[in-house]
Amino acid sequence: MYEIIKKNYFGARVMEKILEVKDLKTYFYSSGKEIRAVDGVSFTLNRGEILGIVGESGSGKSVTSLSIMRLIPSPPGKIAGGEILFEGDDLLKKSEKEMRKIRGEKISMIFQDPMTSLNPVFTVEEQLLEVFRVHKKLKNNEAREKAIELLRKVGIPEAEKRIKSYPHQFSGGMRQRVMIAMALALNPTLLIADEPTTALDVTIQAQIIALMKQLQKEYGTSIIMITHDLGVVAEMCQKVMVMYAGRVVEYTDVQALFKNPKHPYTIGLLNSLPKLSEEKKRLTPIEGSPPDLGNLPPGCAFYPRCSFRKEICSRITPELQEMHDRQIACHLYQEGVNNAAAS
Amino acid sequence: MANYILKRLFQMIPVLFGITFLSFMLIHFIPGDPVTVILGEHASPERAQELREQLGLNDPLYMQYIKFMNNLFHGDLGRSIITHEKVIKEMATFFPATVELTLAAMFIATVIGISAGIIAAVKQYSWFDNISMVGALTGVSMPIFWLGLMLIYLFAQVLGWLPPSARISVEYSVPTVTNLYLIDTLLAGDWAAFKDALAHLILPAVALGTIPMSIIARMTRSSMLEVLRQDYIRTARAKGLSERLVILKHALKNAFLPVLTVIGLQFGYLLGGAVMTETVFSWPGVGRYIYQAIMARDFPVVQGSITIIALIFVVINLIVDILYTVVDPRIRYQ
Amino acid sequence: GGNTAKKESKEPKEKVFVFAKSGDPVGLDPANVTDGESIYVTQQILETLVKYKDENTEIIPGLAESWESSKDGLTWTFHLRKNVKFHDGTPFNAQAVKFNFDRWMDKNNPYHYGEFEYYGYMFGGYPGIIKEVKVVDDYTVQITLNTPLAPFLSNLAMPSFAISSPEAIKKYGQDYFKHPVGTGPFKFVEWKKDDRVVLERFDEYWGGKANFDKVIFRTIPDNSARLMELKSGNIDAMIGLNPDDVETVKNDPNLQLLLRPSMNVGYLAMNMEKKPFDNLKVRQAINYAINKKALVDAFYGGLAKPAKNPLPPSIWGYNDEIQDYEYDPAKAKALLAEAGYPNGFSTTLWAMPVARPYMPQPKQIAEAIQKDLEAVGIKAKIVTYDWATYLKKGENGEHDLYLLGWTGDNGDPDNFLYVLLDKDNAKKGSASNVSFYKNDKVHELLIKAQQESDQNKRAEYYKEAQVIIHNDAPWVPLVHSTPPVVAKKSVKNWIPHPTGSECFFKVDKE
Amino acid sequence: MQEKEWVRRLFKNKAAVVGLIIVLLLIFTAIFAPFLAPYDPINDGTLKDRLKAPSAEHLLGTDKLGRDILSRIIYGARISIEVGVISVGLALIIGTLMGLLSGYYGGFLDSLLMRIVDIIMAFPSILLAIAITSVLGPSLSNAMIAIGIVMVPSFARVVRSTVLSLKEMEFVEAARAVGASDFSILIRHILPNSLAPLIVQGTMSIGTAILDAAGLSFLGLGAQPPTPEWGAMLVDARELLVKAPWVAFFPGLAIMLNVLGFNLLGDGLRDALDPRLKQ
Amino acid sequence: MQPLLEVKNLKKYFPITQGIGPIKGKKWLKAVDDVSFTLYEGETLGLVGESGCGKSTTGRAILRLIEPTAGEVNYRGENILALNRKEMRQKRREMQIIFQDPFASLDPRMTVAEIIAEPLRVFKYEGNIKKRVEELIEKVGLSRSHRDRYPHEFSGGQRQRVGIARALALNPKLIVCDEPVSALDVSVQAQVINLLEDLQKELGLTYIFIAHDLSVVRHISRRVAVMYLGKIVEYGPAEFIFKSPKHPYTKALLSAIPVPEPSFKKEKIILEGDVPSPINPPNGCLFHPRCPSKKAVCMESLPELYEVEEGYRVRCHYIRRR
Ligand SMILES: Nc1ncnc2c1ncn2[C@@H]1O[C@H](COP(=O)(O)OP(=O)(O)OP(=O)(O)O)[C@@H](O)[C@H]1O
Ligand SMILES: Nc1ncnc2c1ncn2[C@@H]1O[C@H](COP(=O)(O)OP(=O)(O)OP(=O)(O)O)[C@@H](O)[C@H]1O
Ligand SMILES: [Mg+2]
Numbered sequence A: 001m002y003e004i005i006k007k008n009y010f011g012a013r014v015m016e017k018i019l020e021v022k023d024l025k026t027y028f029y030s031s032g033k034e035i036r037a038v039d040g041v042s043f044t045l046n047r048g049e050i051l052g053i054v055g056e057s058g059s060g061k062s063v064t065s066l067s068i069m070r071l072i073p074s075p076p077g078k079i080a081g082g083e084i085l086f087e088g089d090d091l092l093k094k095s096e097k098e099m100r101k102i103r104g105e106k107i108s109m110i111f112q113d114p115m116t117s118l119n120p121v122f123t124v125e126e127q128l129l130e131v132f133r134v135h136k137k138l139k140n141n142e143a144r145e146k147a148i149e150l151l152r153k154v155g156i157p158e159a160e161k162r163i164k165s166y167p168h169q170f171s172g173g174m175r176q177r178v179m180i181a182m183a184l185a186l187n188p189t190l191l192i193a194d195e196p197t198t199a200l201d202v203t204i205q206a207q208i209i210a211l212m213k214q215l216q217k218e219y220g221t222s223i224i225m226i227t228h229d230l231g232v233v234a235e236m237c238q239k240v241m242v243m244y245a246g247r248v249v250e251y252t253d254v255q256a257l258f259k260n261p262k263h264p265y266t267i268g269l270l271n272s273l274p275k276l277s278e279e280k281k282r283l284t285p286i287e288g289s290p291p292d293l294g295n296l297p298p299g300c301a302f303y304p305r306c307s308f309r310k311e312i313c314s315r316i317t318p319e320l321q322e323m324h325d326r327q328i329a330c331h332l333y334q335e336g337v338n339n340a341a342a343s
Numbered sequence B: 001m002a003n004y005i006l007k008r009l010f011q012m013i014p015v016l017f018g019i020t021f022l023s024f025m026l027i028h029f030i031p032g033d034p035v036t037v038i039l040g041e042h043a044s045p046e047r048a049q050e051l052r053e054q055l056g057l058n059d060p061l062y063m064q065y066i067k068f069m070n071n072l073f074h075g076d077l078g079r080s081i082i083t084h085e086k087v088i089k090e091m092a093t094f095f096p097a098t099v100e101l102t103l104a105a106m107f108i109a110t111v112i113g114i115s116a117g118i119i120a121a122v123k124q125y126s127w128f129d130n131i132s133m134v135g136a137l138t139g140v141s142m143p144i145f146w147l148g149l150m151l152i153y154l155f156a157q158v159l160g161w162l163p164p165s166a167r168i169s170v171e172y173s174v175p176t177v178t179n180l181y182l183i184d185t186l187l188a189g190d191w192a193a194f195k196d197a198l199a200h201l202i203l204p205a206v207a208l209g210t211i212p213m214s215i216i217a218r219m220t221r222s223s224m225l226e227v228l229r230q231d232y233i234r235t236a237r238a239k240g241l242s243e244r245l246v247i248l249k250h251a252l253k254n255a256f257l258p259v260l261t262v263i264g265l266q267f268g269y270l271l272g273g274a275v276m277t278e279t280v281f282s283w284p285g286v287g288r289y290i291y292q293a294i295m296a297r298d299f300p301v302v303q304g305s306i307t308i309i310a311l312i313f314v315v316i317n318l319i320v321d322i323l324y325t326v327v328d329p330r331i332r333y334q
Numbered sequence C: 001g002g003n004t005a006k007k008e009s010k011e012p013k014e015k016v017f018v019f020a021k022s023g024d025p026v027g028l029d030p031a032n033v034t035d036g037e038s039i040y041v042t043q044q045i046l047e048t049l050v051k052y053k054d055e056n057t058e059i060i061p062g063l064a065e066s067w068e069s070s071k072d073g074l075t076w077t078f079h080l081r082k083n084v085k086f087h088d089g090t091p092f093n094a095q096a097v098k099f100n101f102d103r104w105m106d107k108n109n110p111y112h113y114g115e116f117e118y119y120g121y122m123f124g125g126y127p128g129i130i131k132e133v134k135v136v137d138d139y140t141v142q143i144t145l146n147t148p149l150a151p152f153l154s155n156l157a158m159p160s161f162a163i164s165s166p167e168a169i170k171k172y173g174q175d176y177f178k179h180p181v182g183t184g185p186f187k188f189v190e191w192k193k194d195d196r197v198v199l200e201r202f203d204e205y206w207g208g209k210a211n212f213d214k215v216i217f218r219t220i221p222d223n224s225a226r227l228m229e230l231k232s233g234n235i236d237a238m239i240g241l242n243p244d245d246v247e248t249v250k251n252d253p254n255l256q257l258l259l260r261p262s263m264n265v266g267y268l269a270m271n272m273e274k275k276p277f278d279n280l281k282v283r284q285a286i287n288y289a290i291n292k293k294a295l296v297d298a299f300y301g302g303l304a305k306p307a308k309n310p311l312p313p314s315i316w317g318y319n320d321e322i323q324d325y326e327y328d329p330a331k332a333k334a335l336l337a338e339a340g341y342p343n344g345f346s347t348t349l350w351a352m353p354v355a356r357p358y359m360p361q362p363k364q365i366a367e368a369i370q371k372d373l374e375a376v377g378i379k380a381k382i383v384t385y386d387w388a389t390y391l392k393k394g395e396n397g398e399h400d401l402y403l404l405g406w407t408g409d410n411g412d413p414d415n416f417l418y419v420l421l422d423k424d425n426a427k428k429g430s431a432s433n434v435s436f437y438k439n440d441k442v443h444e445l446l447i448k449a450q451q452e453s454d455q456n457k458r459a460e461y462y463k464e465a466q467v468i469i470h471n472d473a474p475w476v477p478l479v480h481s482t483p484p485v486v487a488k489k490s491v492k493n494w495i496p497h498p499t500g501s502e503c504f505f506k507v508d509k510e
Numbered sequence D: 001m002q003e004k005e006w007v008r009r010l011f012k013n014k015a016a017v018v019g020l021i022i023v024l025l026l027i028f029t030a031i032f033a034p035f036l037a038p039y040d041p042i043n044d045g046t047l048k049d050r051l052k053a054p055s056a057e058h059l060l061g062t063d064k065l066g067r068d069i070l071s072r073i074i075y076g077a078r079i080s081i082e083v084g085v086i087s088v089g090l091a092l093i094i095g096t097l098m099g100l101l102s103g104y105y106g107g108f109l110d111s112l113l114m115r116i117v118d119i120i121m122a123f124p125s126i127l128l129a130i131a132i133t134s135v136l137g138p139s140l141s142n143a144m145i146a147i148g149i150v151m152v153p154s155f156a157r158v159v160r161s162t163v164l165s166l167k168e169m170e171f172v173e174a175a176r177a178v179g180a181s182d183f184s185i186l187i188r189h190i191l192p193n194s195l196a197p198l199i200v201q202g203t204m205s206i207g208t209a210i211l212d213a214a215g216l217s218f219l220g221l222g223a224q225p226p227t228p229e230w231g232a233m234l235v236d237a238r239e240l241l242v243k244a245p246w247v248a249f250f251p252g253l254a255i256m257l258n259v260l261g262f263n264l265l266g267d268g269l270r271d272a273l274d275p276r277l278k279q
Numbered sequence E: 001m002q003p004l005l006e007v008k009n010l011k012k013y014f015p016i017t018q019g020i021g022p023i024k025g026k027k028w029l030k031a032v033d034d035v036s037f038t039l040y041e042g043e044t045l046g047l048v049g050e051s052g053c054g055k056s057t058t059g060r061a062i063l064r065l066i067e068p069t070a071g072e073v074n075y076r077g078e079n080i081l082a083l084n085r086k087e088m089r090q091k092r093r094e095m096q097i098i099f100q101d102p103f104a105s106l107d108p109r110m111t112v113a114e115i116i117a118e119p120l121r122v123f124k125y126e127g128n129i130k131k132r133v134e135e136l137i138e139k140v141g142l143s144r145s146h147r148d149r150y151p152h153e154f155s156g157g158q159r160q161r162v163g164i165a166r167a168l169a170l171n172p173k174l175i176v177c178d179e180p181v182s183a184l185d186v187s188v189q190a191q192v193i194n195l196l197e198d199l200q201k202e203l204g205l206t207y208i209f210i211a212h213d214l215s216v217v218r219h220i221s222r223r224v225a226v227m228y229l230g231k232i233v234e235y236g237p238a239e240f241i242f243k244s245p246k247h248p249y250t251k252a253l254l255s256a257i258p259v260p261e262p263s264f265k266k267e268k269i270i271l272e273g274d275v276p277s278p279i280n281p282p283n284g285c286l287f288h289p290r291c292p293s294k295k296a297v298c299m300e301s302l303p304e305l306y307e308v309e310e311g312y313r314v315r316c317h318y319i320r321r322r
């Protein structure tokens, strides 16, 4: 743990925990089946930090973030257990009304698809002002000034004019900028970005990433960055959490993860990437396909695809364990950890 | 937006022509000689000739159509064979009653239908949802005339709460202004008459409004459910808006779009359903007028009134489309 | 004026009499209509030269105060009532009477538009037996006939021969049927089609003031809806009671059931111009096939008798000796087989769309008859049109089997037998003899009876005619009904007239 | 979609099962009417037994001619099925053909067919059906034709819109890429995939057809007496409402239940059949 | 050596109607505008570019799944655009396509066996269809027991294999791969890429490989064409383009890709503005509104594809100036 703090990019002296998720469990119930979309996820986030969450489609990244926002649709979903300590308070214990005060003001969120995340029948202005109206009880005039200022900041030209436009009159990149403006409007403590660039073209993606980095520096916001693009993680984040089938399999800082991946899934992931800089060589894919959460095998969820699998893996689900520079959930290292603890 | 409206107007042209053509052809679809069918086999030759002339059957078909269209442009839809009155004139006397009935039915249908639909969607799978949706499905399954009869039986006969027929009790006579009795009675300041007219309106309006109400409720619910799944609703929630604001502002405006179209289409249903409702409730409107014309084989009247209703229906749908652009900016800016 | 309107409704209300029936008038020009729906209304507005007594068909003075006829019965002189005004303010006088007669009898008269059927029926065509109408002076009219006509006065008393304002006829022309102007106790105000006809008291009526400020005729096609309106107090009186509801009315303390003396017949006419009804055996078979008793029991609530003659028993000249064809399907089948239809045949059965006094539930009766016919192998498809069309098509002879009836207009047998079964009235386009029965012997008898002034002799002729008619079986005479009038208990002085309608001049309500 | 899957989904939907039961009951009743009906629907009963209230002898009472209402309702099932199948069949064949051609070939043909559809749809459907029957002459078969005609547009539209979306699907393009002909694409790919919405539309339409036919008969334009059609059974009901409300009540209830059955089943099928194609 | 495929000045313009009724104005959306390239047997050409730049349209136009507006597509020296419908259908044996969306590209109502058998049936395959299908199933790494399953019972990667099997059924020479791995998870993506590479080696296939992920393109292609607004802006051997891109757009594109190596620091060229719409393309050089190094001339005239080296062409005024 200490190492992570030391390497804090912004050199924050005091390690201030903003968010501490402990053993979060979020389940869905559909057609009689229990789907453990998030099954015992724990992590901490410090002020000013950027945490990346990576993992395959369906591994529970979005559900984790929606659980933090307490926006899991219920039914069919339910937060079945755990704690989410935000600035020391457990969000899961808050009333809906208290949560509403936190959403948008303290914690805000950007979603994957900027095309569908803005309400098509209201102007951008209306959707931006709403945030100020609801949380700060600002008059429309004051709010409008702030909103225009924000739009300028996220790089929308002619903000005074464009603010009157409807979402469909913006391009995808512009819409994502509007979303960012909206999320940052009240200078939140925590910003959750759920694949904010996946739907965008590479050149636009680069613009947005640059913008986010710049704004993060300016506001000092903590960010949870959800993505399946390891490149984005490498470029933006300080810490990474790798998820597989609703569980954290590896959690460490970026340098450590890329330089020295430990979990077989992480290793496989990195190996299966074709790399621009490298010479052409045969890729090493992870065999098999991602698991069906409604129908998980016993033991380690990655077991059927794992090239290092052992007998124990098919029986016992490995717990997330502290290893010197990381946390990891794999039987391969279980002994090592135990040994380390013993020595 | 003006562009869009113009475009819709242009698109209407072939439809309008089609409507008039179809109506025009109505008489020609009569198997056999229309004049014989209308007048009977033993009509005097003079009378037959006269009718033939009145219907213009002596001209070649295209001339007949040109004449028909020409008359139509001059607001002339032909004359009744029976009363020899102009169809348009007779329609005008019956129309207000139907307008009043239709609007009342639509009012009931939209107010109740939309509210029930919203509540059902927001409380999906609750008892309210279940009951109202079974109710709505039952509603669309009911023959309108049967519902009318049952309402009469229950509310007029057994309970005696509401009158079973007509528009207003004879004891009231209100000066005719709009010929919509609810408005006329209010204009006259005759409160008792207003209440009486309202009492007469309730049963037929409920009978006529039930099916649209059910359809609107179902549509609102499914449209609302669809919208509530959308990302922008999640965005609104993530902004910390109250659930009420999320539903009544962000969701409803979007969910309303398909409902609006359905409402427009339901007007067509209402205009058609009026025939049965007015027959059952002895409501002196266009529906009964058409029914009687059909019984009398008064084809010019059938032809003329159906043309008018179709035109009105087309106009209503145009209005709905225009309203659509007001609600949905995506179309407005296309 | 919101205030005044409010005030008005608080002041003692005008006295309105609301009377509901099943059909809308066909027209309001009495000379040009034949149906009771129209006549009920015109009878309030227009008057005839002579009238019937309130309770029977005896003749009393109407617009003519007195009259005399020549010995040979060919010349009739009428002395008209003075100081009588039409509702439009024009005076009633001999010229007006002549104008009306000329209009009716002369096909070339500029105002002779329409069929004027009744005139033809009663006076044998146009000009028929009326030779001339002469103005003697302002208040004396002389009518000359070609041949004597025994029921002449009775005929003149029929509402169809009510005198219209000549000025109004000239003014409205073709549209006069929507603007009737007469001399009666009520004047026409408005006719809302299929809804109501509103009449208003005519304050200058020569006979004094009527009791009601307004009389409203409402059209409520549905019998039970009409009854419900009456029960809920929205109307004062009605005709066309569902026989099934007779009991209900009797048990209702707020309602009274007034019985109209029976002077009608409901019948099934067979179009003898069409096959197979030209065949006597077929006609007789149908007479045997129909269970009249059951029909009467089922559809008249005890207020009718099965008919065996075209003439109702209440009218003199009724031949009670005639033995009716009894209900006997087997015999009917045998007759059909004899006629060459062992397996029956298909035909159409026409049913009136509206309730009539002599047949309150015509469609149901038609279905019952359909069933009876089916039982002997005749497949009848029920056909119906709206009332005016139905009558028109009947007059044209387009039907096969045709339900209709007749309510006597003047209490004279001639009014039944001649109108309904004489060959003079079997002319396509304006037939009142809708079975197109043409029997010369019958014709001879009926004309003789018309010209005979001795009632006993006339009765003999009519009885003989009835025998022939019975044997020829152009109809299935079905029923003579006693049509009920239902009114609120508060309605007073109402004497239902056997002719089927009456003027509301004396009627009152508390 | 594997067949078993949607059947399983359908059976899990309680409402749909109720609908299915009603529909099966209707079919059963229609087939075995002579065995089920206690009396002859047309010839039994005399005027003496007229308007008898429901009793052990006549479970649902008798009508104006003394006929047993239950028996007439039972035989009426046959007519309702006939109406449903024939008019919907007519609409289905014409509508599907129009929709397929219009959707797949597009262009002028599409514009033409769709204008025709627009024109028919510009008339309120009941009114158009009324007009058509009044022109053709009142009879049950003409009523079925009229109902079929007014239902054509909905089928044409459903098919067209599914074809339009299917046409853009990559699997259709894939078929074209392997050289399949238009005809084979229409038959092997487009039609089977339009089946789900068609089945749903068809099921719902049977309900509508029964309802409309009853309406036309009620107005005297459809089935003629003494046919025991449910709507026709209500023709004189208004007159008899005071004395014999059951005459109006039961046939109407029969209509409602059966239409409800088809609607429930249709709804259920919609949910069960390939939800991916649902739009 | 004769090239397997030679595309010359290929154009595809979509008509877009604007305005109302009779006063309609027709405009053209130039989805593919003057695209030319050559492909030798056994080679892979990578086609990259941002969304909407015309990659798929190019692929489809080559196979005549949409009719090109103009140009030539010479397959073994024969212009297939001149073939009639019937002849073209015969040619389809040799040219196949694999689609991006593993969900939409398989008919949900057909079993895997039926899907794979379809091309065989269309071309009246003489041999045993059942055997051939099983052979193909195994060739793409599925198991025989999968043959009677429906597409929805498979994962995305498996479905993509079915699509590949269908494309292989008729032993084609050329396969257009339209983003075959874009919809797949990273961990599965590599499986499919490997499969495609193996098949290429084994069967001597020629690919046109469309992708927007440059690292994938680089991995699989010998030659690369970079498209922008319907036109090729840079075309040449993959090593050259990826090592030292010449066109400013390619440069920006390459630098924009996030690299999964935290220590790897590079200068990023972040382009201004959005991808312009092909309905209203800019005048002059199509890229000039976003170009960091534009000159006056760029706003005026459209640069040609200048040949920098043998088989290496760049569409930039700046290049020629040098
Ligand atoms: N509303 C829901 N109902 C049922 N299951 C759900 C729901 N939302 C999510 N899930 C399940 O939860 C699991 C995790 O979903 P989640 O959206 O978190 O994945 P993800 O990691 O964000 O994937 P992606 O990269 O595709 O966005 C999935 O298997 C999904 O099936
Ligand atoms: N059938 C069509 N009609 C009209 N325009 C079309 C059609 N197909 C494609 N286009 C347009 O042509 C342009 C190029 O489309 P194309 O699908 O080839 O792009 P792409 O490079 O494959 O993009 P993506 O990466 O999103 O798949 C786009 O602007 C698209 O809108
Ligand atoms: Mg997600």
Ligand SMILES: [Mg+2]
Residues within 6 Å of the ligand: E055, E056, E057, E178
């Ligand atoms: Mg593409």
